[in-house]
Amino acid sequence: MADVWVAPGRINLIGEHTDYNDGFVLPIALPHAVRVAAARRDDGVLRVRSRQQPGVTEVPVRDLAPGAVTGWAAYVAGVVWVLREAGHDVGGFDLVVDGDVPLGAGLSSSAALESATALAVTELSGLDVDRFALARLAQRAENDFVGMPCGIMDQSASLLSREGHALLLDTRTLDTAHIPFDLAPAGLTLLVVDTRAPHRLVDGEYAARRAACHKAAEVLGVPALRDLTDVPTDLPDELLRRVRHVVTENRRVLETAELLRAGDLPAIGPLLTASHESLRDDYEVTVPELDVAVEALLAAGALGARMTGGGFGGCVIALVAAAEVERCAAAVREAFARNGFIAPGCFTATAAAGARRER
Numbered sequence: 001m002a003d004v005w006v007a008p009g010r011i012n013l014i015g016e017h018t019d020y021n022d023g024f025v026l027p028i029a030l031p032h033a034v035r036v037a038a039a040r041r042d043d044g045v046l047r048v049r050s051r052q053q054p055g056v057t058e059v060p061v062r063d064l065a066p067g068a069v070t071g072w073a074a075y076v077a078g079v080v081w082v083l084r085e086a087g088h089d090v091g092g093f094d095l096v097v098d099g100d101v102p103l104g105a106g107l108s109s110s111a112a113l114e115s116a117t118a119l120a121v122t123e124l125s126g127l128d129v130d131r132f133a134l135a136r137l138a139q140r141a142e143n144d145f146v147g148m149p150c151g152i153m154d155q156s157a158s159l160l161s162r163e164g165h166a167l168l169l170d171t172r173t174l175d176t177a178h179i180p181f182d183l184a185p186a187g188l189t190l191l192v193v194d195t196r197a198p199h200r201l202v203d204g205e206y207a208a209r210r211a212a213c214h215k216a217a218e219v220l221g222v223p224a225l226r227d228l229t230d231v232p233t234d235l236p237d238e239l240l241r242r243v244r245h246v247v248t249e250n251r252r253v254l255e256t257a258e259l260l261r262a263g264d265l266p267a268i269g270p271l272l273t274a275s276h277e278s279l280r281d282d283y284e285v286t287v288p289e290l291d292v293a294v295e296a297l298l299a300a301g302a303l304g305a306r307m308t309g310g311g312f313g314g315c316v317i318a319l320v321a322a323a324e325v326e327r328c329a330a331a332v333r334e335a336f337a338r339n340g341f342i343a344p345g346c347f348t349a350t351a352a353a354g355a356r357r358e359r
Ligand code: GAF
Pocket: 015, 016, 017, 018, 019, 020, 150, 151, 152, 153, 154, 309, 310, 311
C-alpha cells in the first residue's frame, strides 16, 4: 500500500495582499485537506492522477519544464521540477491525489496540493529539506512552473500551521509564532461563506496589484511596502490607496495577533471588518457577492466579517456568537437570493493541523 501525506487548505484571518510586500499574515489551517498517496518508480516517470478529476498525466521527470504540464497536475509536476532545479536527486513517482478542499473557493487547494506533494516527494527521496525551505520551493513552483505570481502565505499556512493555533508569519524573515486560536470557550465561531462567485480576471488583477506595490516601493525608495510605517501622501491617488491598504493591513495583523494573545477574541471583530473595507475601497479586490455577504453578516449581528484570500470571488469569514451561526448563515442566503446570486455555501471552521504524513 502506498504511503499517504496530507496537507490542509487555509483561511486567512487577516493580512491580505501583504505577503508579496514582505508583510505579515495570520492564517489558520482548515480541516479540509488534500491527500497524496505516493510511491517511487524506478523508470524516472512521474505519473499523476486524481480521484476527483479525469485523466492521467505521465511525463519523464527529466522532461519537466514550465509549460510541459498544464491544468491541476502542474501543481504536482511543478514541485518535482523545482526540487530538481534546486539540485535535489528526485526520480519518478506514482501519485494519486484525493481532496476535500473546495476548488476555486480561495481556500488554497493548490497550495495544499503542492505541500502534500513536496512532503511526499522529499520524504520518499530521503531528502532533508525543512518546512520553511519547502514552503519557498512550493511558492517557486507556483510562480515559475504554474505561472501564478503568488506570495508565500498559502504554502506556509499549509506546511507550518498547528492545530488550535493561528500562524503569525513575517513573510520577509519567515519568523513564525503559533498563537492559540480557539473560539469555542468564548462562545464564538468562525463562519465561512463560500460565495461561489465566478472568479473574474483573477490572475491579471492579482499580478497588477503586485506590480503596483512594487512600483510604489521603488518610487518611495524602500525595499518593500512592509518598510513603510506611515501612509505616504505624495503618490497618485490609485497608487496611494494601494499603499494605504498594505500599510494599514500590516498594522491590523499585528493588532489582531496582540488581541488573540491577550485572549480578547471579540475585539478582533472590528479589525476584520476594517480589513474588508480597505480591500473593497483601497485595494479594490472585492466583488458584489463578497460585499453583500459581509454586509448581511454584520447586519445579522456578526462581530466582524471580511473577504479572505486573493479576492475577486472566493470566501468571506465572520466572527459570530456560536448561538447566532444559523441566523447569520440564513441572512446571507436570503441576501444572495434577493440579489439574484448563486446560493452560497456556509460552514464553520476551526484551526486544524498543518501538513503531515498520514500513514
Ligand atoms: C492568494 C495568494 F496566493 C497569496 O500569496 C496571497 O497574496 C493572497 O492571495 C492575498 O493575501 O491567496
